Amino acid sequence: xxxxxxxxxxxxxxxxxxxxxxxxxxxxxxxxxxxxxxxxxxxxxxxxxxxxxxxxxxxxxxxxxxxxxxxxxxxxxxxxxxxxxxxxxxxxxxxxxxxxxxxxxxxxxxxxxxxxxxxxxxxxxxxxxxxxxxxxxxxxxxxxxxxxxxxxxxxxxxxxxxxxxxxxxxxxxxxxxxxxxxxxxxxxxxxxxxxxxxxxxxxxxxxxxxxxxxxxxxxxxxxxxxxxxxxxxxxxxxxxxxxxxxxxxxxxxxxxxxxxxxxxxxxxxxxxxxxxxxxxxxxxxxxxxxxxxxxxxxxxxxxxxxxxxxxxxxxxxxxxxxxxxxxxxxxxxxxxxxxxxxxxxxxxxxxxxxxxxxxxxxxxxxxxxxxxxxxxxxxxxxxxxxxxxxxxxxxxxxxxxxxxxxxxxxxxxxxxxxxxxxxxxxxxxxxx
Amino acid sequence: xxxxxxxxxxxxxxxxxxxxxxxxxxxxxxxxxxxxxxxxxxxxxxxxxxxxxxxxxxxxxxxxxxxxxxxxxxxxxxxxxxxxxxxxxxxxxxxxxxxxxxxxxxxxxxxxxxxxxxxxxxxxxxxxxxxxxxxxxxxxxxxxxxxxxxxxxxxxxxxxxxxxxxxxxxxxxxxxxxxxxxxxxxxxxxxxxxxxxxxxxxxxxxxxxxxxxxxxxxxxxxxxxxxxxxxxxxxxxxxxxxxxxxxxxxxxxxxxxxxxxxxxxxxxxxxxxxxxxxxxxxxxxxxxxxxxxxxxxxxxxxxxxxxxxxx
Numbered sequence: 202x203x204x205x206x207x208x209x210x211x212x213x214x215x216x217x218x219x220x221x222x223x224x225x226x227x228x229x230x231x232x233x234x235x236x237x238x239x240x241x242x243x244x245x246x247x248x249x250x251x252x253x254x255x256x257x258x259x260x261x262x263x264x265x266x267x268x269x270x271x272x273x274x275x276x277x278x279x280x281x282x283x284x285x286x287x288x289x290x291x292x293x294x295x296x297x298x299x300x301x302x303x304x305x306x307x308x309x310x311x312x313x314x315x316x317x318x319x320x321x322x323x324x325x326x327x328x329x330x331x332x333x334x335x336x337x338x339x340x341x342x343x344x345x346x347x348x349x350x351x352x353x354x355x356x357x358x359x360x361x362x363x364x365x366x367x368x369x370x371x372x373x374x375x376x377x378x379x380x381x382x383x384x385x386x387x388x389x390x391x392x393x394x395x396x397x398x399x400x401x402x403x404x405x406x407x408x409x410x411x412x413x414x415x416x417x418x419x420x421x422x423x424x425x426x427x428x429x430x431x432x433x434x435x436x437x438x439x440x441x442x443x444x445x446x447x448x449x450x451x452x453x454x455x456x457x458x459x460x461x462x463x464x465x466x467x468x469x470x471x472x473x474x475x476x477x478x479x480x481x482x483x484x485x486x487x488x489x490x491x492x493x494x495x496x497x498x499x500x501x502x503x504x505x506x507x508x509x510x511x512x513x514x515x516x517x518x519x520x521x522x523x524x525x526x527x528x529x530x531x532x533x534x535x536x537x538x539x540x541x542x543x544x545x546x547x548x549x550x551x552x553x554x555x556x557x558x559x560x561x562x563x564x565x566x567x568x569x570x571x572x573x574x575x576x577x578x579x580x581x582x583x584x585x586x587x588x589x590x591x592x593x594x595x596x597x598x599x600x601x602x603x604x605x606x607x608x609x610x611x612x613x614x615x616x617x618x619x620x621x622x623x624x625x626x627x628x629x630x631x632x633x
Numbered sequence: 634x635x636x637x638x639x640x641x642x643x644x645x646x647x648x649x650x651x652x653x654x655x656x657x658x659x660x661x662x663x664x665x666x667x668x669x670x671x672x673x674x675x676x677x678x679x680x681x682x683x684x685x686x687x688x689x690x691x692x693x694x695x696x697x698x699x700x701x702x703x704x705x706x707x708x709x710x711x712x713x714x715x716x717x718x719x720x721x722x723x724x725x726x727x728x729x730x731x732x733x734x735x736x737x738x739x740x741x742x743x744x745x746x747x748x749x750x751x752x753x754x755x756x757x758x759x760x761x762x763x764x765x766x767x768x769x770x771x772x773x774x775x776x777x778x779x780x781x782x783x784x785x786x787x788x789x790x791x792x793x794x795x796x797x798x799x800x801x802x803x804x805x806x807x808x809x810x811x812x813x814x815x816x817x818x819x820x821x822x823x824x825x826x827x828x829x830x831x832x833x834x835x836x837x838x839x840x841x842x843x844x845x846x847x848x849x850x851x852x853x854x855x856x857x858x859x860x861x862x863x864x865x866x867x868x869x870x871x872x873x874x875x876x877x878x879x880x881x882x883x884x885x886x887x888x889x890x891x892x893x894x895x896x897x898x899x900x901x902x903x904x905x906x907x908x909x910x911x912x913x914x915x916x917x918x919x920x921x922x923x924x925x926x927x928x929x930x931x932x933x934x935x936x937x938x939x940x941x942x943x944x
Contacts, residue, residue: 309904316908318693342907419796424890426905440773483807495781497797538735630714 215228253547255355258259261548262296270297273311274333276304277487280511281368284569292556298549299368303329307340315347315541329544331550334381335536336373338426340614342539344374349540352551353382358558361366363577367610368535374451382554382573383539385566388604389432389531390506394504396521406440409500410467416476419499421476421483422494425627426621429486430534432623433502435612437471444529452615465627472632480632491580494518503608506604507571524599535575560585568592573601604618636938665782681833683922691913694908706912715901718892718916720872720924726894727807730816735870738824744823756829759822767819771886774815779804786933804887811887812894821872827869828862836861867936871929877927888937 245403253260258340270293276282276289282304292302297529305311311332318327353359362383363369369383370376393403397419402412413420422433439445466622472479476498483489492498503509512518538557540550557560563574571594578586594600611617635636635780658666690707692701707881741759764896794800804811836858843857884894893901895917902914 237942259647302854307904309855311901344908349943403889479803481891482803484885492781535710625891632891 202249204618221335237338251291253551255352255541255551256260258355258357259390261551265546265552267298268546268548270546270553271301271328271330272333272550272553273303273305273307273308273329273331276302276608277306277485278505278508278607280508281572284566288565288569289553289556289562291554292559292562293549296432296552297613300553308332308334311320312338312341312347313315315342315367315543318543319345319347322455323545326476326545327541328545329409329541330544332539333384334538334539335534336611337614337618339372339381339537340375341353342541343380347541348380349469349542349547350378350380350538353377353379353554356382356551356555356558356581358555358560358576361558361560361576361580362582363543366535368533369575372537372614373534373611373617377537381539381624382536382558383535384554384557385563385575386533386535386573388506388533388573388608389396389436389502389504390511390524390599390604391491391500391527392503392506392518392522392524394493394519394521395501395523396519403500403527405527406437408471409527410437413471413500416499417474417617418476418497420474420501421489421498422502423486423489424484425624427485429502429504430482431488431617432504434464434468434620435532435617436502437467438620439532439609440469440529445612448612448616449610450621452612457616457619461627463625464620468628469631472628482629482632504618505570505572506599507567507573511597513595513597518597518619520597522597526599526603526607528607529602532607532611533608534611564588564592571598573604645840659737660685661828668829683919686915686918686922690912690919692912695910699715699776700909706916709913710920713913715891715893715897715898716920720891722809722888723894723921726812726816726884727874730813731815731822731870731874733817734820734824735866736874737821738869739828739859741821741825742832742862743858744830755828759825762819762822763826765819767815767880768882768886770819771883772813774811774818775804776889778811778814781893800851804863805889807892808890809884809888809894814882814885815887816877820877824873826864827865831857831862831865867933871932874927874932875929878928879921893922 219560229275237406237524250626253261253363274285285300285302290302293300300352303308303311311329311334315327315329315332318329331418332338336572354364359382368386372381391403391409398412402408409420423430425434438460441463443446448456448460474482476492483492485505489498490512493501496519496589506524509522509524513520513522536555538550540547540554544550558576560574560576563576564570564585567574567589578589590603598624612620664670682812684719691701692700692706711906745755745759748755775782779785780797780800780802782804785794785797789797803814839857839861840853843853848856878894881896881900885900886895887895888897890897890901899914899917902910902917905911905914
């Protein structure tokens with residue numbers, strides 16, 4: 202956001218500009234505008250057949266040599282950024298592939314970039330080679346036919362992936378159909394200050410809500426459509442309707458309406474007890490975590506429970522910070538790597554996807570971030586499983602077993618986007 | 634008045650000798666050619682962007698099957714409470730910020746002019762602020778004014794407030810005080826520097842002339858100083874207004890998700906994962922362009938009348 206430079210203020214004379222100059226200027230602007238409009242021709246939908254044959258892995262490696270992959274990913278997690286520009290980049294360098302991490306605040310920015318390229322008719326040589334993605338953004342790309350498909354099963358390391366796992370086969374209810382490769386699993390958790398909340402307070406979602414009502418202003422969640430805010434609302438929804446089972450499968454209005462009505466009633470009853478009396482909500486999860494480190498709130502839900510230990514050791518979070526999974530359970534999902542159909546460096550992106558599924562990469566990621574692997578540990582050898590078991594974790598962080606014991610699936614993205622939309626009208630716009 | 638006008642004509646800096654004619658191109662063509670590169674850039678990116686936004690706001694989405702040309706996006710906007718609330722907030726923030734920055738900027742410039750040797754130093758402080766990005770300014774406001782911020786901790790330390798929440802909520806507030814504070818903090822020095830540039834020696838001569846003709850201090854300010862400042866101040870204020878109405882990061886960091894300023898609403902729509910709301914996002918962008926242009930045009934018209942009457 203830069204301001205255009207300003208000409209030196211003129212002396213207060215009122216000499217009109219020469220008319221010819223004005224006409225020239227008008228002609229130039231009109232001409233340029235016309236040029237721009239005619240340049241945006243309509244695009245023909247093309248089939249997403251990358252010129253790379255993933256089933257011939259040695260040729261993929263040969264093509265990838267010398268390429269630099271532009272990897273678009275959410276950049277709000279410093280620990281993960283260090284892992285990507287360090288460990289992952291080093292692994293790629295060993296096979297002659299460069300990595301450029303493009304940090305974005307929201308995955309939808311990368312999807313928008315690919316859509317923009319598609320609308321401009323750029324069907325090859327695109328600037329986005331890979332996106333860390335899942336859920337609605339993946340569904341949007343399916344809707345607009347943005348993905349290169351049919352390659353994940355060809356990755357050498359895909360032997361460690363359990364393709365029969367519903368969380369890997371379906372992404373928020375949308376069939377993956379070989380259009381993205383699993384990378385990591387996220388499990389939600391409640392982060393709280395144990396000096397302010399007792400074990401009884403955090404036993405269940407209901408007792409957490411009771412605590413929040415008794416201590417107004419000390420709990421909140423980011424405004425939807427923030428990813429974590431959306432999860433927080435779904436966590437309360439699961440508690441309200443007794444789990445996700447009644448909303449399984451694709452979106453159905455008849456199932457949605459009664460569940461949503463109950464949810465909005467409960468959230469609106471809770472709102473006055475939230476931060477700022479529920480009159481407003483933080484804009485992002487980063488803002489929520491800042492409120493926690495400032496001591497304005499005492500508990501929050503997160504999708505990155507593994508990163509909390511690092512925040513405590515840096516002194517950003519109080520040492521009394523702990524994590525738990527309140528009953529009836531947390532929400533788990535898998536996130537993926539997708540390759541746009543018009544990527545300039547498809548071979549390099551395939552090599553990246555393969556490196557990410559390597560058990561050693563998954564182990565390093567778990568060590569750095571406590572991120573649960575997207576691969577199936579049961580498919581790895583005993584030595585790798587022992588390495589995972591031996592990773593020490595911070596006292597503030599939950600062990601893997603506790604994080605995954607009560608994991609519940611995500612809803613179909615049709616439900617998620619409806620919840621996000623209706624939350625705005627039913628909760629946010631009624632806040633006073 | 635004529636005496637003053639003559640004085641103004643005399644008081645101007647000596648005009649430079651006429652530029653030597655190079656080549657045989659008439660002046661207007663030469664100027665046109667010199668301006669072409671810059672105008673092409675502006676034309677392609679600005680006019681092209683606006684044209685794209687207008688086309689998409691009417692539903693032009695070639696990559697989406699089943700998209701059709703319609704005015705649905707505009708009807709949807711009209712019925713969206715988020716947009717209605719946003720118009721009010723955006724107008725309020727932009728008007729209050731511009732007026733406060735203009736008043737403070739003129740006052741600061743007139744004060745700076747009277748300073749003696751410390752003038753350069755103080756002006757330097759004002760100019761240093763110009764280099765600070767709005768994003769940094771907004772974050773500073775957050776660190777300073779939020780309930781967990783510096784001021785809140787200070788008032789808590791000296792016992793004025795019992796808890797962080799007892800400090801008034803001026804960030805993420807309904808009115809937009811901290812957004813206004815950031816714009817005023819950032820734009821006042823900008824307008825000060827612009828106004829200072831017009832307070833030339835020529836103006837001092839005019840003021841001296843008016844004084845010798847018996848004009849009081851307030852008359853000199855009203856009839857001599859302000860009219861001379863007005864065109865530059867107007868140009869600067871229009872920029873400030875357009876910026877305050879169209880900037881994104883400051884209201885995003887310091888404002889609320891609802892009601893949010895128009896640029897924030899536009900991005901909320903634009904980032905909706907459902908592509909069918911893309912036309913609405915572009916319709917908001919068109920709305921911002923149209924309202925800003927209309928207000929600026931009205932402002933300039935009023936100002937032209939004012940400055941004519943004053944002179």
